[in-house]
Amino acid sequence: MALTGLDIYKLLPKTNCKECGFATCLAFAMALAQKKVSLDKCPSITAQAKEALESAAQPPVKLVTIGAGDKKIEIGNETVIYRHEQKFYHQAAIGLLIEDSSAQDRIDKAIAEIKGLEFERVGQKIAVNLICVRNSSGVKDKFVSTVKKVAAGSDLCIALDSIDAAAALEAARSIRGRRPLVICRNMKILPEFVKAAREENLPLAVSASTLEEAAQATDIAKRSGVDEIIINLDGNGLAKTIQDFTYARRAALKKNFRALGYPFLAFTSQAEPHLELAEAVSYVLKYAGIVIMKNRDKDFIFPLLVARQDIYQDPQKPVQVEPKIYEVGKVTKDSPVAVTTNFSITYFTVAAEVESSKVPTYIVVCDSEGMSVLTAWAAEKFTAEQIADTLKKSGIEGIVSHKKIIIPGYVSVLSGKLEEVSGWKVSVGPREASGIPNYLRNWK
Numbered sequence: 001m002a003l004t005g006l007d008i009y010k011l012l013p014k015t016n017c018k019e020c021g022f023a024t025c026l027a028f029a030m031a032l033a034q035k036k037v038s039l040d041k042c043p044s045i046t047a048q049a050k051e052a053l054e055s056a057a058q059p060p061v062k063l064v065t066i067g068a069g070d071k072k073i074e075i076g077n078e079t080v081i082y083r084h085e086q087k088f089y090h091q092a093a094i095g096l097l098i099e100d101s102s103a104q105d106r107i108d109k110a111i112a113e114i115k116g117l118e119f120e121r122v123g124q125k126i127a128v129n130l131i132c133v134r135n136s137s138g139v140k141d142k143f144v145s146t147v148k149k150v151a152a153g154s155d156l157c158i159a160l161d162s163i164d165a166a167a168a169l170e171a172a173r174s175i176r177g178r179r180p181l182v183i184c185r186n187m188k189i190l191p192e193f194v195k196a197a198r199e200e201n202l203p204l205a206v207s208a209s210t211l212e213e214a215a216q217a218t219d220i221a222k223r224s225g226v227d228e229i230i231i232n233l234d235g236n237g238l239a240k241t242i243q244d245f246t247y248a249r250r251a252a253l254k255k256n257f258r259a260l261g262y263p264f265l266a267f268t269s270q271a272e273p274h275l276e277l278a279e280a281v282s283y284v285l286k287y288a289g290i291v292i293m294k295n296r297d298k299d300f301i302f303p304l305l306v307a308r309q310d311i312y313q314d315p316q317k318p319v320q321v322e323p324k325i326y327e328v329g330k331v332t333k334d335s336p337v338a339v340t341t342n343f344s345i346t347y348f349t350v351a352a353e354v355e356s357s358k359v360p361t362y363i364v365v366c367d368s369e370g371m372s373v374l375t376a377w378a379a380e381k382f383t384a385e386q387i388a389d390t391l392k393k394s395g396i397e398g399i400v401s402h403k404k405i406i407i408p409g410y411v412s413v414l415s416g417k418l419e420e421v422s423g424w425k426v427s428v429g430p431r432e433a434s435g436i437p438n439y440l441r442n443w444k
């Protein structure tokens, strides 16, 4: 939990010497609490107070980076328990498992299938992020060659899952530069993995069956010089794991309990695809930083990615499309022109219905701050004047040969005023998007 101004004040020298540029220590403390000034502006602070304040300023859940370059993953650094308190910052990574004991052609097929797990929804790209290579063969060379094959065939992040620290280290070195996550499966072999992670500066996942064990493991790793740690709670089933993830998130955020202030990793355990999907979605909701699945069927991965996209959407900020003219189909100067708001779901629903009508149409999207039609109208973000202004600025007048605009049926009340301020002839479209195809086919 962030320190208040008064908490900080108690640690300051309280001499009011003004060297920091503030009239009093209290004023400096208040500015520091709001992150408007840095601690080093006070030259008189004791080393002990400095350490306490710097430690309190660390994020309650450590930010961990896996991979490098464009596809790197950042997880952790969350500040709230419930999304509506603020927002979640770093979306859970979705990983898929490849076992090195599989036949070569099956490994090739898996890599190719995982590559295809990228979709577009409401104007955003959603995709899986990681491949976890498991050393189920127990053979070091096989593990290393599989890891190299995966790295050559995919630019996603890689996690190394082996009970042999030497195999994990050799595999990590064979793809140096990709900065894989190393997963240690057992407390007994933790020192070997810690050494490997430290040598190669890699993020390390420690495995434990209880939160107490997890706290011990992170403490050992941290004291041994590993900074980026992830906690994997193994083999407790969905309900217990979710309960533990929730306790840990609360302990980190509310009690500032550093030993559990790390992102969590969850492997799905269900073999049946629907149950595995439900399990994975549950982990995304509460509070995994990485979820690793076995099933890579598109029909199951897509809903998981959609659930993640929704959970990690800022609740204060609706998904928006750019306000501009969109062409649906092979439009001509005689095509109809429809107007709507820039709330993504509204736009994509309208665009999909226009597409299904097979009537090429221009859609002029107004900046309604991401609100849907009725909400924007009620909030005065979709008024006759704003629509007229958008029509003018968009340049649609110079594109089509007519001055006829279709407005959503829910805002038919705007038609008179809009005709007056824009000079366009207004037609009132259907209230529901499902009525668009029929409406457009009969549009003149």
Ligand code: SF4
Residues within 6 Å of the ligand: 012, 013, 014, 015, 016, 017, 018, 019, 020, 021, 022, 023, 024, 025, 026, 028, 029, 041, 042, 043, 044, 045
């Ligand atoms: Fe207080 Fe430090 Fe500022 Fe002096 S420099 S007023 S001691 S906070």
